[in-house]
Amino acid sequence: MKQLLICIAFHYNKIQLQYLIKVLDNFFDNYNIEFDIIIDSNKSVIPELSGYDVEIIAHPNQAHPFHLTWQHRKHVFDNIDNYENFMYVEDDMLIPFENYLNYLENFKLLFPKYVPSFIRIENYEGVDYITDVTKIQSLLPINTKGKQFAKLNEPYHAFWIMPQKELKETMISNFVRLSDSRETASTYIMWELRKTGLVEIENNQISSKCYSYHLSNNYARSKESIFAKIEPNKIFK
Numbered sequence: 001m002k003q004l005l006i007c008i009a010f011h012y013n014k015i016q017l018q019y020l021i022k023v024l025d026n027f028f029d030n031y032n033i034e035f036d037i038i039i040d041s042n043k044s045v046i047p048e049l050s051g052y053d054v055e056i057i058a059h060p061n062q063a064h065p066f067h068l069t070w071q072h073r074k075h076v077f078d079n080i081d082n083y084e085n086f087m088y089v090e091d092d093m094l095i096p097f098e099n100y101l102n103y104l105e106n107f108k109l110l111f112p113k114y115v116p117s118f119i120r121i122e123n124y125e126g127v128d129y130i131t132d133v134t135k136i137q138s139l140l141p142i143n144t145k146g147k148q149f150a151k152l153n154e155p156y157h158a159f160w161i162m163p164q165k166e167l168k169e170t171m172i173s174n175f176v177r178l179s180d181s182r183e184t185a186s187t188y189i190m191w192e193l194r195k196t197g198l199v200e201i202e203n204n205q206i207s208s209k210c211y212s213y214h215l216s217n218n219y220a221r222s223k224e225s226i227f228a229k230i231e232p233n234k235i236f237k
Contacts (some may be wrong), residue, residue, distance in 0.1 A: 001082060001083065001084060002034040002035060002036060002082070002083050002084070003033040003034050003035060003083065003084045003085060004031070004033055004034070004035040004036075004083060004084065004085045004086070004087060005035070005036055005038070005075065005076065005079055005082070005083040005085075005086050005087070006027065006035055006036070006037045006038070006087045006089065007037075007038050007039075007040065007071075007072030007075050007076065007086075007087070007088045007089070008020070008023070008037065008038070008039045008040070008072075008088075008089055008090070008091055009039075009040050009041075009068045009069040009071065009072065009088075009090065009091060009182075009185075010039050010040070010041045010046075010068075010091040011041065011042050011065060011068055012041055012042055012043045012046060015216075016091055016092060016216075017046075017048055019091060019092035019215040019216055020039075020049075020091040020092070021048070021049075022094060022215055023089070023091060023092070023093065023094050023215070024037070024049070024052050024054070026094050026095070026096070026097075028052065028053075030096070030097040031097045031100070032097065036055070036083075037052075037053075037054040037055070038054070038055045038057060038072070038075050039054050039055070039056045039057070040057050040059055040068055040071035040072060040075075041056055041057070041058060041059070041068070042058065042059060042060055042062070042068065043056075043058060043060070044056065044058035044060070057071070057075075059071055063178075064178075064180040066179075066180045066181065066182045066185075067178045067179075067180065069090070069182040069185040069186065070177065070178050070179055070185050072088045072185075073175055073176045073177065073185075074176050076088070076167070076175075077171075077175060077176050080164060080167065080168055080171075081164075083164060084163065084164055085104065085161065085162070085163050085164065086161070086162055086163075086164065086167060087100075087159065087160070087161045088159055088160050088185070088186060088188070089158070089159035089186075090158045090159060090182075090186055092214060092215045092216045093120070093157075093158050093159050093212055093213070093214060093215070094212065094213040094215055095118075095159065095212045095213075096211070096212075096213075098209065099118070099208075099209050099210065099211060099212065100161070102116075102200070102209040102210075103116045103118075103161055104161075104163065106147070106149075106198075106200060107161075107162075107163060107166075109144050109145050109147065110144060110149070110198060111166055111195070112166070112170075112195070113195075113196075114142075114149070114195060114196050114197070114198045115189050115190065115193075115195040115196070115197055115198070116197070116198060116199075116200070116210075117152070117155050117157065117190070117197030117198055117199050117210065118157040118159075118199070118210050118211065118212045119131070119132070119133065119152070119157060119199060119206055119210055119211060119212070119232065120132055120156070120157050120158060120212055120213070120214040121211050121212065121213050121214065121232065122213075122214050122217045122218075122219055122220035122228045123213075123217060123220070124217055124220035124221055124228070127231065128231060128232055129219075129220050129228040129229060129230060129231055129232075130228065130230050130231070130232050130235060131214050131219055131220075131227055131228045132154050132155075132156040132157070132227060133152055133153070133154045133230060133235055134154060134226050134227060134229070134230070135153065135154070136230065136234070136235060136236070136237055137152070137153050137235065137236060137237070138236065138237050139201070139204060139236040139237070141201060142198060147200060148200070148201040148202070149198035149199065149200055149201060150198060150199055150201050150206075150236075151196060151197070151198055151199075152197070152199060152235075155190060155197040156183070156187060157186075157187075157212055158186045158212075158214070159186055159212070160186060160187065160188045160189050160190075162188075162189060170193055172192055172193070204236065205232065205233050205235075205236070206232055206235065211232075
């Protein structure tokens with residue numbers, strides 16, 4: 001049994017392709033475990049990915065473009081007995097290997113009452129910003145077995161990870177389906193299983209072990225957007 005199945009949704013365009021390549025390089029260069037990668041795409045052949053050991057499954061005639069982000073559910077369901085852990089991730093989200101390992105450790109500490117969470121980080125002009133949290137909030141620590149955690153008011157990080165055993169025990173009846181909400185597709189544990197996500201706290205700040213990286217940086221660059229305007233070390237009062 002391999003340790004991890006990684007599923008990625010990728011609607012082909014050249015701008016997103018550069019981010020997907022960085023995501024794949026991170027997996028193949030840094031994840032020192034046995035894993036497989038399935039990419040659900042609108043194209044059956046992606047020449048730029050020919051050098052990567054990935055399986056590309058084409059879905060060319062989707063009724064809604066966001067249906068592509070739900071195709072991973074079938075792969076997870078069909079392979080539930082073949083992998084120790086499962087990850088669905090959007091094509092521009094980079095998760096450091098050490099942060100993935102820390103997530104698994106925290107999952108054992110927190111589940112089933114809570115689930116570990118991440119923040120998305122964007123970097124603009126050399127400064128890191130939290131992508132999804134738009135308001136300063138109070139730090140209300142939750143102490144669990146020697147670690148400190150906190151709940152964020154706007155939790156979201158565009159991927160989900162779950163061990164096989166807990167996924168099998170809690171999988172909802174309509175797990176495999178199509179919807180036009182890509183946010184729901186990537187927030188399965190918190191939004192559909194209704195588990196409260198907690199970020200790890202170190203020195204009264206969100207630990208860098210909870211960082212994931214939104215490579216497109218599209219919110220931080222936009223002056224009109226309310227997202228990606230607060231630095232991670234300034235999120236708490």
